[in-house]
Structures are given as C-alpha cells and as structure tokens.
Amino acid sequence: MSDKFDLVVVGGGPGGYVAAIRASQLGMSVALVEGEHLGGICLNWGCIPTKALLKTSEINHLLHNLDQYGFTAKETSFDLKKLVSRSRGVAEKLSGGISHLLKKNKVKVYDGFGRLNGPGKLKVEKNDKRIADLEAKHIILATGARARKLPNLEVDEKLVWTYKKAMTPDEMPKSLVVVGSGAIGIEFASFYHNLGAEVTVVEVMDRVMPVEDVEISAMAQKSFENQGMKIMTSAMVKGLNKGKNDVEVIIEKDGKETKLKVDRVISAVGIVGNVENIGLETTAVKVDRSHIVIDQYCQTDEPGIYAIGDVAGAPWLAHKASHEGIICVEKIAGLDVHPMNTLNIPGCTYCMPQVASVGLTEQKAIDAGYDIKVGRFPFMANGKAIALGEEEGMVKTIFDAKTGELLGAHMIGAEVTEMIQGYVVGKTLETTEKELMHTIFPHPTLSEMMHESVLDAYDKAIHI
Amino acid sequence: MAIKILMPALSPTMTEGNLVKWHKKEGDKVGAGDLLAEIETDKATMEVEAIDEGVLGKVLIAEGTENVKVNAIIAVLLEDGEDASVIDKMDLSEPKEKIAEESPSADAPKKEAAPAQQSGGTTGVQIQAPPMSEGNEYEGRVSGPKEGVFATPLAKALAEENDLLIDAVIGTGPNGRITKEDVEMALQTTGGANLKAALALPRDDYGMPPYVPEKNSNVRKVIAKRLTESKLMIPHFYLTVECELDGLLALRKSMNDKAEGAYKVSVNDFVIKASAKALKDVPAANVAWTEGEIRQYVTSDISVAVATDGGLITPILKSAEAKSLVTLSKEMKELAGKARAGTLKPHEFQGGTFSISNLGMFGIKNFQAIVNPPQGAILAVGAGEEKLVMKNGNPATVTVMSVTLSVDHRCIDGAVGAQFLAAFKNYIENPTSMYDLARTA
Numbered sequence: 001m002s003d004k005f006d007l008v009v010v011g012g013g014p015g016g017y018v019a020a021i022r023a024s025q026l027g028m029s030v031a032l033v034e035g036e037h038l039g040g041i042c043l044n045w046g047c048i049p050t051k052a053l054l055k056t057s058e059i060n061h062l063l064h065n066l067d068q069y070g071f072t073a074k075e076t077s078f079d080l081k082k083l084v085s086r087s088r089g090v091a092e093k094l095s096g097g098i099s100h101l102l103k104k105n106k107v108k109v110y111d112g113f114g115r116l117n118g119p120g121k122l123k124v125e126k127n128d129k130r131i132a133d134l135e136a137k138h139i140i141l142a143t144g145a146r147a148r149k150l151p152n153l154e155v156d157e158k159l160v161w162t163y164k165k166a167m168t169p170d171e172m173p174k175s176l177v178v179v180g181s182g183a184i185g186i187e188f189a190s191f192y193h194n195l196g197a198e199v200t201v202v203e204v205m206d207r208v209m210p211v212e213d214v215e216i217s218a219m220a221q222k223s224f225e226n227q228g229m230k231i232m233t234s235a236m237v238k239g240l241n242k243g244k245n246d247v248e249v250i251i252e253k254d255g256k257e258t259k260l261k262v263d264r265v266i267s268a269v270g271i272v273g274n275v276e277n278i279g280l281e282t283t284a285v286k287v288d289r290s291h292i293v294i295d296q297y298c299q300t301d302e303p304g305i306y307a308i309g310d311v312a313g314a315p316w317l318a319h320k321a322s323h324e325g326i327i328c329v330e331k332i333a334g335l336d337v338h339p340m341n342t343l344n345i346p347g348c349t350y351c352m353p354q355v356a357s358v359g360l361t362e363q364k365a366i367d368a369g370y371d372i373k374v375g376r377f378p379f380m381a382n383g384k385a386i387a388l389g390e391e392e393g394m395v396k397t398i399f400d401a402k403t404g405e406l407l408g409a410h411m412i413g414a415e416v417t418e419m420i421q422g423y424v425v426g427k428t429l430e431t432t433e434k435e436l437m438h439t440i441f442p443h444p445t446l447s448e449m450m451h452e453s454v455l456d457a458y459d460k461a462i463h464i
Numbered sequence: 465m466a467i468k469i470l471m472p473a474l475s476p477t478m479t480e481g482n483l484v485k486w487h488k489k490e491g492d493k494v495g496a497g498d499l500l501a502e503i504e505t506d507k508a509t510m511e512v513e514a515i516d517e518g519v520l521g522k523v524l525i526a527e528g529t530e531n532v533k534v535n536a537i538i539a540v541l542l543e544d545g546e547d548a549s550v551i552d553k554m555d556l557s558e559p560k561e562k563i564a565e566e567s568p569s570a571d572a573p574k575k576e577a578a579p580a581q582q583s584g585g586t587t588g589v590q591i592q593a594p595p596m597s598e599g600n601e602y603e604g605r606v607s608g609p610k611e612g613v614f615a616t617p618l619a620k621a622l623a624e625e626n627d628l629l630i631d632a633v634i635g636t637g638p639n640g641r642i643t644k645e646d647v648e649m650a651l652q653t654t655g656g657a658n659l660k661a662a663l664a665l666p667r668d669d670y671g672m673p674p675y676v677p678e679k680n681s682n683v684r685k686v687i688a689k690r691l692t693e694s695k696l697m698i699p700h701f702y703l704t705v706e707c708e709l710d711g712l713l714a715l716r717k718s719m720n721d722k723a724e725g726a727y728k729v730s731v732n733d734f735v736i737k738a739s740a741k742a743l744k745d746v747p748a749a750n751v752a753w754t755e756g757e758i759r760q761y762v763t764s765d766i767s768v769a770v771a772t773d774g775g776l777i778t779p780i781l782k783s784a785e786a787k788s789l790v791t792l793s794k795e796m797k798e799l800a801g802k803a804r805a806g807t808l809k810p811h812e813f814q815g816g817t818f819s820i821s822n823l824g825m826f827g828i829k830n831f832q833a834i835v836n837p838p839q840g841a842i843l844a845v846g847a848g849e850e851k852l853v854m855k856n857g858n859p860a861t862v863t864v865m866s867v868t869l870s871v872d873h874r875c876i877d878g879a880v881g882a883q884f885l886a887a888f889k890n891y892i893e894n895p896t897s898m899y900d901l902a903r904t905a
Binding site for chain 1: 616617618621622643644645
C-alpha cells in the first residue's frame with residue numbers, strides 16, 4: 001500500500017521544508033522525506049553553525065585588540081571543545097524548531113531517503129530497510145549538494161577536511177591551507193585565523209572571492225593580508241604529501257612550485273549536486289554537470305517532478321532554495337507567480353571584514369552594455385563606523401545612467417550582511433537612484449553609507 | 465424564444481446600479497427603441513431602451529431596487545405569440561461571476577479551487593481610449609501620464625527613456641503594478657512604435673489622452689465657417705426618395721461594353737446628368753436665396769463634392785443639362801483628378817447652382833447633407849442595395865438607391881423639392897429618357 005499525497009518533498013533543507021510548509025498553507029496534503037537532519041546542510045552543517053563559530057572567533061579577535069577600546073585583559077584563552085559544542089547546540093536548537101514547524105503545518109515527515117520509482121512514485125528507505133512507498137501528483141526534489149572533491153586533494157577528514165570536519169575540529173591546528181576562496185573557504189580562513197592559526201588561502205582564480213566585484217575582492221585581499229593571512233591567487237594545489245600529523249601541500253604559482261607544510265588542509269573547491277541514488281533514471285529528469293535541469297518555475301523534464309535549491313544549480317544559497325520552493329509550490333497551486341530574478345538574489349560572506357552584494361558587478365554591468373554611474377563611500381568617512389572602531393570597508397553602488405536602475409550594490413566591512421537587504425528591497429521594488437536619494441536614513445548608522453554611496457554615484461555625496 | 469433583459473453597464477466601470485423606474489408593465493407591448501426603464505448609477509441616471517420587440521412577460525427586479533449587479537436578469541421579454549408559461553421553464557439563475565483570484569493567504573484554500581492561472585496571457589499593451597462615458601471619471605485623474613500611474617519607479621524611468629506611454633502598459637506585478645518586465649514586454653510587442661513619442665504629445669487639462677495637433681488650413685477654416693453658417697442660418701428640410709437602379713445599371717453596362725475602354729460612365733455620372741435634367745424640368749429648385757430676391761439660374765451648374773486630403777472641395781460641371789453623359793463623365797474625372805492634386809482653378813470650384821454629395825461607394829445607405837450656400841439644395845446619394853419586392857404579385861429583386869434632398873426652405877418649398885425628386889427619380893429609373901443619350905460624343 002502506498003501513502004498518497006498531493007505533494008512529496010524530498011529533502012528537508014531550507015528549500016524542501018519551506019516548500020512543504022507553503023504547500024500545506026495552500027491546502028495540499030504534504031509529505032517530507034529526510035534521512036539525515038531537518039534543516040539540511042544550511043542549518044546543521046552550513047550557514048548557521050559556521051555563524052556561531054565565526055562569532056566566537058570574532059570575540060577572540062576582539063579580546064586580542066581590546067587596547068583600541070581602552071581595555072586590557074591578561075591571558076585570554078578559549079576552549080575549542082566549548083566553541084564547537086556551542087555551535088552544535090545552536091544547530092540542534094534550530095533543527096528542533098523545523099520539526100515543530102512541520103508538525104504545526106501538518107506535514108508528514110518520513111525519516112529515510114527518497115528514491116523515485118517512476119513518475120509520481122517514491123520509495124523511502126533507510127539502511128536498506130523499506131520505510132514507505134509514497135505516491136504524489138507532484139514531487140519536489142530538494143536533495144541539496146555536497147563538497148566537490150578533487151583527485152589531487154584527497155579528503156580524509158583527518159588531515160584534509162571538508163566543511164563538516166572543519167566545523168568540528170578536535171584540536172586547534174596551528175597552521176592550515178584553505179583551498180578555495182569562495183564564501184565557504186574564506187569563512188573558514190577567517191575563523192581559524194581569528195583563533196590564531198596561521199592560514200594560507202590558495203585560490204585558482206586571480207583574486208579572492210572571484211564572484212564579487214573586482215574592487216571588493218581587492219579590498220578583501222588587502223584586509224586579509226594586513227591581518228596576517230597569506231593569500232596565493234592564480235595558484236593551484238598540485239598534490240599533497242601526507243605525514244603523520246601534518247601535510248605538505250605542493251602549490252604551483254606562476255610556473256613555480258612551492259611546498260608548504262601545515263597541520264591541516266581545508267578543501268573548499270566548490271560543490272556538486274546530490275543527483276545520485278534518487279532514482280532519476282526512472283524518469284525523464286535531465287541532469288547537467290551534476291545539477292538537475294529545470295525551467296523558470298523549477299519544473300524538470302518529467303511532468304510532476306520539480307527540483308529546487310542546490311541540486312538545481314547555482315547560486316548555492318539557502319535563501320535562493322527557499323524562494324525557489326515558494327515559487328515552485330505556488331505555481332503548482334495555480335497562483336500567479338513570477339519567476340525568480342537572479343539579479344535580486346543577495347550574497348553574503350561572513351568573513352572579517354564581511355562582504356555582501358546583490359546584482360551586477362561593475363564589470364558585468366559594463367559587459368552587459370550599460371552606460372553606468374558608480375558611487376562609493378568608505379567606512380572611514382562614516383560616524384558610526386568610526387565610533388564602532390570599524391573603519392575598514394566600502395559601499396559601492398552601480399546605476400544605469402539612462403534609467404537610474406540600481407544594477408548592483410557591493411559592500412565590504414562590518415555588518416554589511418545585515419545592510420544589503422536595503423538594496424535588495426530597493427531592487428525588488430525596482431527603485432531608481434531618485435527614490436534612494438529621497439529616502440531618509442537614520443543617523444548615526446552604518447546604513448548612512450548606503451545613502452551616501454548613491455549620492456556619490458550622482459556626484460551629490462555630502463560627507464566625502 | 466423569450467428574451468432575457470439584462471442589467472446594462474452604462475459605463476465601463478459600472479458594476480451595479482439602482483433600478484429606479486419601470487416604464488412598461490408586465491403584459492405591455494414593447495417595440496424596439498421603446499423606453500423600458502430608468503437605471504441610476506452613482507454618477508448619472510440613464511434610460512434603458514428595448515433592443516427587441518415583444519411583450520414584457522415578467523419583471524424580475526422591482527422598481528426601486530438598489531445595487532442591482534450588471535448583467536443580472538431584470539426582466540423577460542416574450543416574442544410575438546409566446547405564452548408567459550415559457551418563462552417558468554427558463555433558467556433565470558444569475559450568470560456565474562468570475563471566480564475571484566485565489567488569495568495566497570494562510571487559511572488553506574482548497575486545492576481544487578485553485579486552477580492553474582496563466583499570467584502570461586495578460587502581459588502586453590492595451591491600446592484603447594480611456595473611458596469616456598462618465599463625466600466625473602476624470603476628476604480623480606492627473607493629466608500627466610507619470611503621476612498616479614501604478615508602476616515601479618524603474619518601469620516609469622524605462623518607459624520615459626523609450627518614449628513609451630506607460631498608461632497603456634498592463635501591469636503584472638503585485639496588485640497589477642507595472643514593472644520593468646511589463647515595460648520591456650510592451651516595448652518588445654509594439655516595437656515601441658505605436659506609442660513612441662506619445663509622451664512628447666501635448667495633453668489638455670481634462671485628462672484626455674495625448675493628441676496630435678494639426679493646424680487648421682484655410683480650406684478647413686472656410687469649410688467650417690460656411691457649413692456652420694449654413695446649418696445655423698438656413699432652415700433645412702429633408703426629402704428622401706428611393707430609385708430603382710436596374711435599368712440604369714443595365715444601360716451603363718451596355719454603354720461601357722460598347723465603349724471598349726474609350727470611356728467608362730459611372731452611376732454618379734448618371735446622377736449628375738439626371739439632377740441637371742431635373743433642375744431644368746423644375747427650375748424653381750435651381751435657385752439661390754438672397755435678401756432682396758430669389759435667383760433662378762438658367763443653367764444647371766452641378767457642384768460635386770470630392771473628398772481630398774486637404775478637405776472637401778466641389779468642382780463644378782457647368783451646364784450639365786446640355787452635356788452628354790460621356791462628356792460629363794470625362795469632365796468629372798478630370799476635375800476630380802485636379803481636385804485631388806490641388807490644381808483646381810477658382811472658376812472650376814467657385815459658383816455652381818446645385819450640389820451632389822455621393823457616399824454610396826462607402827456603403828452609406830442614406831444621409832442628410834448640409835446645404836452649400838448660396839445654393840438652394842443639395843442631393844445626398846446613398847448606395848445601391850438589392851431588395852426583394854413584389855412585382856405584379858411576384859417576388860423580384862431590384863437594386864434600390866436612396867437619395868435625400870436637403871433644401872433651403874427660404875427659397876424652395878416642400879412641393880418644389882418633391883417635384884424635383886420625382887423628376888430625378890424618373891430620369892434615374894428611365895435613363896433613356898435623358899434625351900441626348902443618342903448623341904453621345
């Protein structure tokens with residue numbers, strides 16, 4: 001006997017559980033299949049626990065820089081186990097919250113892994129045991145993604161870690177190499193650096209955080225280097241010589257090989273979609289480079305089967321997955337839905353200094369043929385930033401000179417991840433520079449820089 | 465079949481109204497055009513006329529009922545011979561309302577009640593006049609296109625950048641807000657062409673759509689002045705007569721066949737000739753009014769209205785009564801050509817004792833022209849139409865042309881006008897009686 005539902009969601013991450021709750025709100029009978037942990041990577045092994053860790057590492061940084069605020073403290077120290085356990089506690093607390101939300105919304109949760117058995121059918125299994133057979137008119141695949149593994153960068157989770165082990169270290173490495181300077185790599189680099197490790201970041205592209213605006217990348221790199229981090233760009237890890245409790249990393253840069261002996265290596269070289277063992281072969285669903293191919297409403301090539309979140313492609317962001325979940329479900333319910341505008345998806349990186357952005361970079365705007373106006377405003381000219389002792393950073397805005405469309409916003413500095421939403425709201429409401437200029441920003445706040453940056457784009461900045 | 469009478473929408477925005485008064489009772493005979501009822505909206509009271517005829521079978525909405533929904537059945541009209549019992553068998557339930565859009569609220573609407581709604585179909589441009597029917601419609605509107613339009617700032621900026629009139633774009637954003645995508649779609653679907661530069665056009669202060677101004681030419685000014693004077697000063701009356709054309713059409717065909725391209729006479733040429741001849745027969749119709757005297761002209765100089773880009777002009781066929789049909793035809797073609805080219809000399813269009821305006825080629829059945837002063841009359845010519853008539857007890861089809869004579873009553877009385885039309889009709893229906901047919905040049 002099969003259990004029948006209007007909708008079955010496979011995967012309980014920020015894409016899947018949001019889709020399930022929304023579907024239930026719309027009157028569907030919904031099942032959610034999750035074999036590991038509700039909340040997915042984001043909540044258990046990603047966004048949330050890393051933020052807990054980064055907070056503690058920032059506290060450590062502050063304790064070592066108390067002098068600038070007029071404090072002295074002798075011999076501050078930390079207990080790595082406590083830091084990690086705090087981080088795990090945060091994740092557990094939230095995972096329990098998801099369970100409660102699903103229950104409240106009458107979503108039936110199956111503890112197991114879902115495998116498609118032809119269109120409209122799903123087998124749920126765990127440890128080779130059959131849990132249930134499900135039938136549904138609509139099935140959403142939200143199986144997420146995992147760390148990409150490169151052959152010359154063999155992960156063993158002892159000496160060479162991926163994010164999961166990097167989040168739960170048993171002992172503090174004195175030195176480490178972080179391979180990859182995307183959001184994940186650079187956050188771990190910041191975390192370990194702020195806890196006192198000697199960190200070297202190896203990036204294959206010519207700059208760190210390659211998806212960000214060039215200027216932001218440059219500022220970030222300069223800041224990391226000033227803090228004492230080593231950054232090697234246009235560099236590749238050619239191989240590893242693993243020792244007993246250390247690793248020799250062979251790095252090629254500008255045709256020259258460098259050997260670096262470190263305690264640990266973190267591999268953060270991108271991610272691949274979880275498309276295996278979910279029965280895609282029993283359907284017409286298409287996969288391209290480890291990601292499920294979907295249309296603008298998350299529909300796959302098999303009618304009745306949808307994919308959202310990381311498994312459906314970049315950008316691999318929790319909020320993108322959640323939004324796709326909403327769009328997908330509302331489309332199924334027949335509501336009037338608009339496809340997602342990828343230029344309105346913000347990206348946040350919680351390294352120190354933080355980086356946040358939305359829309360086109362300056363280069364991409366130029367490449368797209370826009371005649372642009374660019375505004376910049378530095379943290380060091382902002383009263384609140386100076387008062388906080390956070391004088392490093394910049395807010396950069398890019399406008400279409402013709403229409404005044406806010407094409408992109410790029411920020412680096414303290415708390416920018418909390419500020420970017422202002423520009424995202426503006427972009428979603430299709431603001432032009434005029435409305436932003438007419439907006440009254442509260443004083444004294446860091447957000448005043450957002451105003452000044454817009455003013456600067458039109459040569460009207462007051463405080464610079 | 466009995467006919468349902470529905471609550472009419474007196475304006476595009478009207479959704480309901482009050483039924484103030486019934487002018488017919490159940491059982492009353494109703495003719496098409498009869499006043500049926502009075503409907504009141506918040507803006508105006510309007511009379512409702514019957515479109516069909518019959519007997520008012522049943523009144524479903526009583527006098528004095530308020531907030532009657534548009535398209536609600538207010539009464540049933542029985543056709544001739546129908547019994548009131550048919551009403552009982554009719555489905556008098558309200559026409560179904562459109563299902564309101566599913567609200568995305570949390571109170572779990574049923575899945576079945578949320579059919580797939582495609583939004584794609586509504587994207588695009590709506591090119592239509594703003595509602596004109598309600599006097600107060602404009603008071604809430606702002607004359608400029610840029611304020612009071614529910615559009616995102618970027619949509620407005622983009623529309624302005626592309627000279628697109630944003631009022632005409634259909635919004636698909638939240639609550640129908642016009643978004644950048646909508647404007648882009650509008651630009652794409654119209655190529656921007658239809659609406660391009662519309663923003664640059666002037667607008668008046670009354671919320672009217674933008675317009676293209678065109679300075680009045682002198683010709684236009686003269687037309688306006690003379691026709692206004694004519695319609696205001698001259699006591700017009702109108703006489704209509706129908707002429708059978710079959711004989712004329714046959715003759716025209718045989719003449720044109722014989723001509724083998726040398727000439728081609730038109731129905732209008734016959735009309736000119738017949739008018740000229742009839743004026744000769746009834747000279748009292750070939751007159752002009754002046755304060756001191758009525759002038760009766762000795763020749764029939766026929767002014768024929770020709771539409772040109774610059775306006776209406778009336779080249780003259782002088783002494784048309786004395787010219788052969790073929791001569792008239794050739795002269796007419798030449799004058800019309802000159803009129804359209806704008807090369808008529810003053811003596812070719814000034815003067816004339818009688819006018820003809822023919823809109824038959826546009827399918828106009830019947831119309832009343834304005835007298836062209838100082839002339840005393842003008843003949844408005846309609847299209848030839850086939851009609852089924854009884855002839856000697858047998859049904860037959862005939863081609864009938866309706867003509868209406870507009871007359872200046874100061875110098876031509878009804879009887880004179882009637883005599884003229886009788887003579888005209890006789891020539892048209894018996895074209896060979898136009899004496900000089902035999903000597904076609």
